[in-house]
Structures are given as structure tokens and as C-alpha cells.
Amino acid sequence: GAVVSQHPSRVICKSGTSVKIECRSLDFQATTMFWYRQFPKQSLMLMATSNEGSKATYEQGVEKDKFLINHASLTLSTLTVTSAHPEDSSFYICSAPTGGIFTGEQYFGPGTRLTVT
Amino acid sequence: RKEVEQDPGPFNVPEGATVAFNCTYSNSASQSFFWYRQDCRKEPKLLMSVYSSGNEDGRFTAQLNRASQYISLLIRDSKLSDSATYLCVVKYGGATNKLIFGTGTLLAVQP
Numbered sequence: 001g002a003v004v005s006q007h008p009s010r011v012i013c014k015s016g017t018s019v020k021i022e023c024r025s026l027d028f029q030a031t032t033m034f035w036y037r038q039f040p041k042q043s044l045m046l047m048a049t050s051n052e053g054s055k056a057t058y059e060q061g062v063e064k065d066k067f068l069i070n071h072a073s074l075t076l077s078t079l080t081v082t083s084a085h086p087e088d089s090s091f092y093i094c095s096a097p098t099g100g101i102f103t104g105e106q107y108f109g110p111g112t113r114l115t116v117t
Numbered sequence: 118r119k120e121v122e123q124d125p126g127p128f129n130v131p132e133g134a135t136v137a138f139n140c141t142y143s144n145s146a147s148q149s150f151f152w153y154r155q156d157c158r159k160e161p162k163l164l165m166s167v168y169s170s171g172n173e174d175g176r177f178t179a180q181l182n183r184a185s186q187y188i189s190l191l192i193r194d195s196k197l198s199d200s201a202t203y204l205c206v207v208k209y210g211g212a213t214n215k216l217i218f219g220t221g222t223l224l225a226v227q228p
Contacts, residue, residue, distance in 0.1 A: 108160035
């Protein structure tokens with residue numbers, strides 16, 4: 001079964017509004033989670049690394065004031081898209097490392113499809 | 118130049134065919150390598166890790182050539198259910214678990 005959940009799975013919002021996406025690790029603790037964005041027919045692009053109890057680390061070109069990340073507990077990270085615009089419409093996916101011996105393996109959430117009208 | 122490059126395809130093959138995907142990476146400090154599978158509008162799922170000695174999992178064989186910075190995936194006896202996008206994924210060294218994804222190769226297995 002799924003070990004990383006995301007909510008909502010799909011959201012449609014109006015331009016200028018904010019949207020919060022939740023990512024939960026269901027049966028393990030995740031001090032680190034990752035947020036990706038995927039545009040149609042493109043690969044996953046890492047947006048930021050979410051760190052429990054500290055500030056997120058953003059990738060180059062990602063606006064930290066627009067994409068607010070909060071990792072308040074060991075099982076929950078949230079991504080808030082503030083003042084959304086149509087160009088923010090995308091598939092947002094979170095992931096958490098499994099912590100296994102083959103570091104780099106990650107469990108991915110089912111994704112959130114955001115449409116900004 | 119992209120950090121991880123793949124032929125986007127699509128690869129259209131008949132059932133039972135053998136198909137091979139290639140991937141190159143630019144950062145010689147890359148430490149770990151993976152193939153993920155992504156179905157349409159779904160999240161990626163780990164298919165297999167790639168080891169220096171090469172490794173096999175059923176119909177799937179992965180190879181790594183560090184000198185050439187090249188990774189491959191071979192699928193034998195293709196099934197309809199193998200139709201998906203195959204993502205080449207690289208992890209750099211160090212403490213971070215940050216993964217770098219290729220753009221993916223689309224495979225369509227035809228009946």
C-alpha cells in the first residue's frame with residue numbers, strides 16, 4: 001500500500017488565490033521530504049528539500065516566497081502555492097527517502113494536479 | 118547540457134520484443150543510479166537500482182558504465198503492461214538524497 005500520501009489529489013483554483021498541498025509519510029518518519037513539479041511531457045524537476053524543524057532548501061530558480069514549505073512534524077510537509085497564476089498549473093509530487101541502505105530510493109506520493117484558471 | 122539525458126522515444130514495440138533504453142549523465146560525482154517507472158498521470162515508482170557490476174531482475178537488466186557515464190535498461194519479452202515512461206535517475210554523492218531525473222523514455226508495447 002501507499003506509504004506517502006498527498007492531499008488533495010486534484011485542485012482547481014482561481015488566479016491570485018493560494019493553495020496548500022499536504023504530503024504525509026504514513027508508516028515511517030521523514031526528517032526530509034522533497035517537492036517536485038512536473039509539466040506535461042517533461043520530467044520531474046526538484047523544487048525544494050523540506051527539512052523537519054528547519055527552513056526548506058530551494059533549488060535555483062524556485063521562488064521561496066511563492067512556494068512556501070512547512071515541515072512541522074516528522075510525518076507532514078506542506079507546500080503552499082501563493083498567489084497562483086495559470087503558469088503554476090502543474091503536477092506537484094512529494095517524496096520521502098526510504099532510509100534504506102541504498103540511499104537515494106524514495107517513496108513518492110500520488111501527486112496533486114493543480115489547475116489555475 | 119542536461120544533467121541526465123535520455124532518448125524521449127516513443128519506442129513502439131510488439132509484445133515479446135526486447136527493447137533497450139540508454140541514459141547518460143554529466144556529473145562524474147554521481148554516486149547512485151536508478152530506473153524508475155512512471156505510468157501516465159501517476160507518480161514514479163522504483164523499478165530497480167543500478168549496480169556497477171550490472172544487475173538483473175526477471176526480464177529487466179540494468180547496466181552501468183562509470184567511465185562512459187552511461188546507464189542502460191534492457192527489457193526482454195515485453196508485455197503490454199510494460200507500457201510506461203522509464204526514468205533514468207541519478208543521485209549525487211554526499212549526505213543529500215537529492216535525485217536528478219532524466220526526461221524519461223516512453224515505451225508503448227503493441228499487441
